[in-house]
Amino acid sequence: MPIARVALPVRAQSAFDYWIPEGLAVGPGSMVRVKLGPRRLVGVVTDLASETDVAPEKLQPIQDIVSGAPLAGDVLDLGAFVAAYYQEPIGLALALAVPPTAGERKLRTQAPDANRLTDEGHLALPGRLARAPSALNCAQLAAVQAIAAADAGFAVFLLHGVTGSGKTDVYLATADAVFARGQQVLMLAPEINLTPQLLDRVREARPDLRIATLHSGLGDSERRAQWEAAASGAAQLVLGTRLAVFTALPALGLVIVDEEHDLSYKQQDNVRYHARDAAVWRARRRNVPVVLGSATPSLESWLHAREGRYRRLDLPQRADPRAAMPRVSFAANRSARSSDGVGATLRAAIAARLSRGEQSLIFVNRRGYAPSLVCAACGWEAQCPRCSVRLTTHRVPPSLRCHHCGHGERLARACPECGNVDLTPLGYGTQRLERCLADAFPQARIARVDRDSTRAKNAFASVRERMNANELDILIGTQMLAKGHDFPRLTLVGVLGADNALYSADFRATERLAALLMQVTGRAGRAQLPGEVIVQTDFPAHPVYTALAAHDYARFADLLLAERKDAQLPPFAHVALLAAEAHDRSDVDAFLGAAHAAAAALVASAHPAVIVFSPVPALLQRRAGLERGQMVVQSARRVALQRFLPEWRAALDSLPGRRARWGLDVDPAGFG
Ligand SMILES: [Zn+2]
Ligand SMILES: [Zn+2]
Numbered sequence: 001m002p003i004a005r006v007a008l009p010v011r012a013q014s015a016f017d018y019w020i021p022e023g024l025a026v027g028p029g030s031m032v033r034v035k036l037g038p039r040r041l042v043g044v045v046t047d048l049a050s051e052t053d054v055a056p057e058k059l060q061p062i063q064d065i066v067s068g069a070p071l072a073g074d075v076l077d078l079g080a081f082v083a084a085y086y087q088e089p090i091g092l093a094l095a096l097a098v099p100p101t102a103g104e105r106k107l108r109t110q111a112p113d114a115n116r117l118t119d120e121g122h123l124a125l126p127g128r129l130a131r132a133p134s135a136l137n138c139a140q141l142a143a144v145q146a147i148a149a150a151d152a153g154f155a156v157f158l159l160h161g162v163t164g165s166g167k168t169d170v171y172l173a174t175a176d177a178v179f180a181r182g183q184q185v186l187m188l189a190p191e192i193n194l195t196p197q198l199l200d201r202v203r204e205a206r207p208d209l210r211i212a213t214l215h216s217g218l219g220d221s222e223r224r225a226q227w228e229a230a231a232s233g234a235a236q237l238v239l240g241t242r243l244a245v246f247t248a249l250p251a252l253g254l255v256i257v258d259e260e261h262d263l264s265y266k267q268q269d270n271v272r273y274h275a276r277d278a279a280v281w282r283a284r285r286r287n288v289p290v291v292l293g294s295a296t297p298s299l300e301s302w303l304h305a306r307e308g309r310y311r312r313l314d315l316p317q318r319a320d321p322r323a324a325m326p327r328v329s330f331a332a333n334r335s336a337r338s339s340d341g342v343g344a345t346l347r348a349a350i351a352a353r354l355s356r357g358e359q360s361l362i363f364v365n366r367r368g369y370a371p372s373l374v375c376a377a378c379g380w381e382a383q384c385p386r387c388s389v390r391l392t393t394h395r396v397p398p399s400l401r402c403h404h405c406g407h408g409e410r411l412a413r414a415c416p417e418c419g420n421v422d423l424t425p426l427g428y429g430t431q432r433l434e435r436c437l438a439d440a441f442p443q444a445r446i447a448r449v450d451r452d453s454t455r456a457k458n459a460f461a462s463v464r465e466r467m468n469a470n471e472l473d474i475l476i477g478t479q480m481l482a483k484g485h486d487f488p489r490l491t492l493v494g495v496l497g498a499d500n501a502l503y504s505a506d507f508r509a510t511e512r513l514a515a516l517l518m519q520v521t522g523r524a525g526r527a528q529l530p531g532e533v534i535v536q537t538d539f540p541a542h543p544v545y546t547a548l549a550a551h552d553y554a555r556f557a558d559l560l561l562a563e564r565k566d567a568q569l570p571p572f573a574h575v576a577l578l579a580a581e582a583h584d585r586s587d588v589d590a591f592l593g594a595a596h597a598a599a600a601a602l603v604a605s606a607h608p609a610v611i612v613f614s615p616v617p618a619l620l621q622r623r624a625g626l627e628r629g630q631m632v633v634q635s636a637r638r639v640a641l642q643r644f645l646p647e648w649r650a651a652l653d654s655l656p657g658r659r660a661r662w663g664l665d666v667d668p669a670g671f672g
Helices: 073-085 090-095 114-120 138-148 167-180 197-205 220-231 242-246 275-286 299-306 344-356 430-440 459-468 498-503 509-521 543-550 553-567 585-606 638-653
Strands: 003-007 016-019 031-036 039-049 156-161 184-188 211-214 237-240 252-257 290-294 311-315 327-331 359-364 372-375 392-395 398-401 423-426 446-449 474-477 490-496 532-536 574-582 610-612 616-623 626-635 661-666
Touching: 003 031, 003 090, 016 031, 039 073, 039 090, 073 090, 073 242, 073 275, 138 156, 138 167, 138 311, 156 167, 156 299, 167 184, 167 197, 167 252, 167 290, 184 242, 184 275, 197 211, 197 237, 211 220, 237 242, 242 275, 252 275, 275 290, 299 553, 327 344, 327 543, 344 359, 344 430, 344 490, 344 532, 359 430, 372 392, 392 430, 430 446, 430 474, 446 459, 490 509, 498 509, 509 532, 509 543, 509 553, 532 543, 543 553, 574 585, 574 638, 585 610, 585 626, 585 638, 610 638, 626 638, 638 661
Parallel strands: 156 290, 156 311, 184 237, 184 252, 211 237, 252 290, 327 532, 359 474, 359 490, 446 474, 490 532
Antiparallel strands: 003 016, 003 039, 031 039, 372 423, 392 398, 574 626, 574 661, 610 626, 616 626
16 A cells, blocks of 8 residues: 655654555655544645555545645755754745645635736746846955855855945845756845845846746745745745755756845744755755855854865945944943943933934833832842743833733832832833934934834834934934835934843853844945944943954954854854753752663763753743753763764653753753
């Protein structure tokens, strides 16, 4: 009897066997509907076989085939790689490649409509030539030529360009040659729905390009239509967030990963893969070049380039010759007791912009009014009842909220411990800055951008429009504002509260801070008006700030790499993090203790190159009512860790009497 091995989207490590009814053309990559217990699921056929261990009376048939072409071989291989490398179930990894399936209830009433694409301008008629590319400067041209010289075979290029250096022009000029050969380009970007600029720029520069976009903001039928445009070869450019790395692309000729350092490429739950690394893997599998672009490359990519595995291409200048890099200066923080945080230097700089009709952006990476509420009389602090963190004071609407679990409660009017009615909000967030700047500059038109203010659809887009129409003077916001927004009249960027990251226990905190600051700094003075950046800090001599002032990421990256090497941290160590949580701390401790013992036994018997660290509480010890703990295993050699992990995972799966929920994270974004 013909048997199909079907990978199903469930937490099982291997595929399930089904028999193939006569007349059903099933092969590897086929997407099929099957029953698993009472559930009907869509799975992917990984293999065909003639025998199975499943008892004949238990063996079930495949019900039917999902319409459309089967998944291509390289997509199946990518799924298998992700499953093996990240220690994830094959069915969940392959589910990432399956488009929302036609025939599900939602789609019966709302069939995908290819014409809609044309109406919206995603897909234009083929045949017309793209507009001549804008003139490239020397560095851009050299980059394009270097990539072209790879002669369409696999090679990784790290395109390191300062903000505003025209990386997108390099992507497009490189892609033009690929389109001319009739091939497709896959372009990944972090959070497209937050940064529509990239898509707008591409559309403007290449109005006739047939583009498919894939991101989480699309409905199912739209996503399927876009997926089919990519899979049929109709789309020349596929632009999407991390999930797009699994798109079927029959004529793939080039892979581009924009903002390659961005941590949103690492999925934090379900299947914990890194889309940048998956993109590099896929480019190698398809033997095509891959371009990783960033103003602040990840230390992983930086090390690869330094050791010659990746080829580094530099764009050291802004593309617009009129736009110099902004001047960066530092001002002391206000005392912790002060209510708002905006010091005299920054205040004067804002006033100067207002008098000249220019715009200011004030960046603080904290939403809400104040990060805590304390009683000065007895020392009480508002704490989340479910997490080991303080509650944030909000004024719009008035409340205390936990930014980790979503817990909310009424703003306390008096101290619950001593009855003192004079409670003090300590520190400042976006809401407090908004209020204090409104008091200081009553004539200014001010807007705030954070997760609270942009909950309504299009709220963010409307702020952008008002900035561009010069209807705003001061923009206050969180890191949502850091990425790729170019406002021609924005000449001042003020940064508050950045020092917090220097105290962080997360080993990636300074790398992240540098990336964020360079991005934010890049917002100032993008056109002919010169830009200025003022950072409020108590540590202006810290390397992260001196690098910022000198616009010298390279020196900073080398310095950080030296630190990481001394500490044997990534990218010099390859790490897997085992995280566990449970209602009782004792269950967490028991599970991690057993996991540690299993790891130590494996290392002693067969894996001497692996180091096992003792379990510790997570940085956030309690979240949403659950106690949390973790442990790390690492090796200086990736292959040694990769040999160890499947054995350890099997041992974890068979630990008896588990009461803790756990997850294994290979190449974690941070420790906890
Ligand atoms: Zn009190
Ligand atoms: Zn909480």
